[in-house]
Structure formats: structure tokens, C-alpha cells
Amino acid sequence: MINKIGLFGKSWILGVAILVLQGCGSTKTLVSADKASVIAKIDLINVVDDKVNVVLDPAAFVTDTVSFFIPKTVPGTYSDDNYGKYVEQFKALDYKGGELKVEKLDDNTWRIINAKDLDKIDYWVNDTYDTEVEVSEPVFSPSGTNILKGKNFMLNLHGFVGYFDELEEIPYSLEISAPDGLEPVTSLVKGVQDVNRPETDIFVANRYFEVIDNPIMYSNPSTETFQVNDIAVTLSVYSPNGHYTAASLKAGMEKMMRGQKAFLGDINSTKHYTIILYLSNMDDNDAKGFGALEHHTSTVVVMPEQISKERLEEAIFDTVAHEFFHIVTPLTVHSNEIQYFDFNDPKMSMHLWMYEGTTEYFANLFQIQQGLISDEDFYERLMEKVERSKTYDDSMSFTLMSKNILEEPYKANYANVYEKGALINMALDINLRELSGGEKGVLWLMKELSKKYGNTKPFEDGKLIDEIVAMTYPQIEEFFKTHVAGETPIDYAVYWNKVGLQTTEQEQSTGYFFDGEVPYIDVDPSNDNAIFVREGIQLNSFFKGLGAKGGDIIKSVDGKMTNLVNIRLLIGQSMNWDPDKEIVLVVQRGDDEVTLTGKVGEPTLDVVKLVPMEGASEQQIKLREAWLRG
């Protein structure tokens, strides 16, 4: 998955107000449903109180009791989300329609007594998008569920359909009744349509994993298809206010995916891929977790609807690139822990440096290799990753963190898999290129690993690094020991030097409250819309000069109380400020009120840039070319 929180932050209230609004089913094989042993009926027509009824009809049981589970977690999210919390009015019914005794063991587990008499179970499901603002750790929207009667249903099926103990491997048949006008978009295989029930779509899955590996979105979608070599791609967009269509995003998406396919070569054999793009209108009840979750033949992407086309495109192209590269890892190259994923008692693998790190690194590297971005853009992306990685614990063992990612203090460092995780791969890539005289890099390594392992052939978690060393060079062992398993931060300058690059500090002009589209301040809806200075980012000379600190709540400016209306006005006025203007900011810092005064000045930001070294040797330049375009 990838969480684009770094891109949008919580700044949407402010962001949306300030940005100018822009004018604003894939191929399926028919398979008989006969062999299905669990029939899951989902009723999207008769939605009651924002809930959807689900009926599961399994084959007969021979045991006295049976447990029924809704997943606690699903692959790719690396968090415990307890989807069972969204299930209500759970009933187990016998063949005469009577209720069987059920014991609820935890949020996600129901034990049915007298299972031999069990005919079916019946329950109602609430959606997660509605609850994102209410709970402290909301389900990440791309793995969440949406129930918007008559308009949109985001069926991340792990939120709707569960499994019976030890029956994860049996086939499922899904019978989904949907209102007129709503169409499903999914990579799931369609079953034989029942002519007497035209409102019911039938889908089949060989096992439970396939059910949850294939989300379905029902809406009145805007859909386009295109071909990337031998991959048929479906792009489907739900845009509640009609700001975006699949047609408007198709050309850019196609260009990007062609680049990805050219980069990967024959490494992947996917024949179809579905991109489900859900655009949120940012209401209280709508999705706010921006990013995406990967699946074998599809991805769900969630983004805000009210952003400029340029920004949306940049965000979705980066996001889809990342998710598509997940086909390499962990969807192809992965350990036992992932192959035999336990949805209710997951064992984590040590290799997030690869599952997320390599994926994120490739999502950037292919763009430079394929000429989609300039060298400068690529260097800037690397420096942003270095900056952001510093907000996490740089001396935390990456393998230890990965193994324990569901627990603190590791959990709080999760997002570093996209920052340092990618940089580990950059360093490894340069290492491999140097040792092989420019010939081999991380892409070569992943190709070798995917020849050896595949969809159904996992590696042993504890042996991967030894294996990589055996496939490459003895020096690589030291690198993994020191910087991946070990706690020594990577000195990136060492690697940049190898390819004739160096860092240099430069002053860049910014706005007072925004650096481009990225704000220095933010709004806290949980604290009466208090306006505060953002934390964990580098502040410009305006805020630094006044002595402001990240987390300061701005109470007043020049004697005027700060609120959402005033701050927007102030941001507008600041465009015309004279550098000599004196300003008085009263901020709340912890329990103290602090008055900050000074001249507004001409706001600048110190940025560290990665640039080609003057007088770099031929060898350095040759290695750089091999790294960037090899």
C-alpha cells in the first residue's frame, strides 16, 4: 500500500479552500458457480440505516461447533483494523429458520454452537468511511468500505464476507444484488448469470484469499480501458461531483504504465489490471485516507476530488506506479508469512525494506529510467525522502521493525518504509552497480528472485538475506548486517559520491504560509478548528525569524483572533505584504501563551539539493548513468 499522508497531510480544509477548483468492467471468463461451497449474498438494494445485509450459506458442517471470522487484518495494510467491529445483528440460523446459540469471542470471531444444524448466517455491515472521523485509528480508506445508498459501494470484501474456521481454501460464490444503474468494477471473475435474477451479479473465487484480493466498486462509473503490451487495463473513476472522468486521466495513466512495463520487461505476467479510483468529496462521512492498496490484478486508489488536475495526476500516477510494482513484491516474491497469511493472527515478515522499500524505489527509478522525469526531479525526490526519513528513528533495525510492525515503538515508524525503505534500495542499487561494473542492480536482483520464487512459492523469511548475498557479492552481507538488520544509519553521501553527486544548501523563496501548494500551517478539526504551525517539516524564514515552533497554535495575528475565515483572508493579504511590515503573532505553546514579533521579511526556505559534482571522474559519471538509465 502507500499512504499519501505526506502529500496532503491534514491540510485539506485549508488546501481545498485555497486551491482553485478545476472545472470542475474488465474482461472476464465465465466459470460455473456449481463447485462453490460458500455462497455469500450481499444486498445493495435494500440498504437500511446505512447498513448492508449479508447472508452466508456454507455447506453442511460435521463438527459440533464452528468459528466464523471476519479479518482482523489483511495483507498490505500492516495494521490491525478489526473489520469485525463493523458487523452487527449477527445470527446463525438452522434449517427451520430458528436461531442457534452464538458466542462472540472477540471483535472478529463468532463461535456457533450446534454447527451441524447450521443452515446460514445473517448479519448487517456498517461502512468504515462513515467512522473515519470518530475513531482514533481509522481504517485506511483504500482498504475500507463505503455504503452510500444508490450511489457508491466500495466493497473491500474482507469488510463484508468472512470465512469459517479451516475453510479458507474452499471456493466462494458471491451473489450481489445491486440497484439499477450501478455497475460493478472489479478483476473478480464473473459466474453464470441467473436469467431470473437480472439484478444479481454472480462472481466466483477459488478460495477466500481471492475474495479479498479482488475489491469491487459499485457506482455509476466513468470507465476506460487500454492495452499496455499484453496487459488489458481498466481505469474506473468515481467522482461524486463529476470533476474527473476516466477519459481525462487515461492518457497520462497509459503513458506511465507503458513506462513501467518497459522497465520491468518480462518480469510480470499479469494479463489484466483494474484501477479503481475513488474520489472523496471530503464530507465528514467520506474517505480521508489518501493512497492505495495493492492486489494481484487490481488496486483501490482514494484521493480528494477537489484538487487541481496537475496535483491529482501527480498523486495518482505515483500511487498507481507503486501499487503496480507490488506485483513484483510482495505479490510475487514473498515469504511464508505472506503466502499463508493468517487474517486473524498474522505473523509479520522481516522484509518490509523489500515489499514496500523496493516497490517505492522502483516507482521513482522507472520514471528517470524511462525519461518521464528529469535528473533534477529524481534527485529532488531522493532528498525529500532523506528529509522525511529523519522524522523517524534512523537507528531502528529495519528487519526488527518489520517483524514487529503491529506493535509500538515499531508501528509509529511504519511510514519510514516509503522513505528510508526506498533509500536502502538506492544504496543497495548503487552498491550492486559498482560491484558489477555497472551491469547489475536491484531490478536485476528482483528478476532473479522472481525466477526462483513466485505466486505459490514463498521464501523462508530468515534466509532471504543470505540468499541475496549468495546471488551477489560478499560485500552485500556487510551492507545488510550494518544498515538493514543493524542499527547504523546510512551515510548517503558515501553512495552519492560513488556516482559523482553531492549535496549543496540553497536558499529558495517561498510564500509566507505556503511553499507552493504545501502549507506551513494546518487546521485541527478535533480542537475547534484551531490553526497551528505544522510539525515535522522545515519552516521558512518567516516563521523561523519570528521564533515560531511546530505545534504552536496561532491565537491571534496583529490583535485579530485567528479562525478559519480570518486566516484565509490573511493568506490572501500576505501576497502583498511589504517585507518591512511588522507583525505580532500570539501563539499557544503547551500551556503558555507566547507573543512573537518581528518583520515579515522576504520568506525563504533553506533547501539541501543533490547536484552533480564538479569535476566528477569519468568512472563516477559512468556509474551514475548505469544507475539511472541502465
Ligand SMILES: [Zn+2]
Ligand atoms: Zn505499498
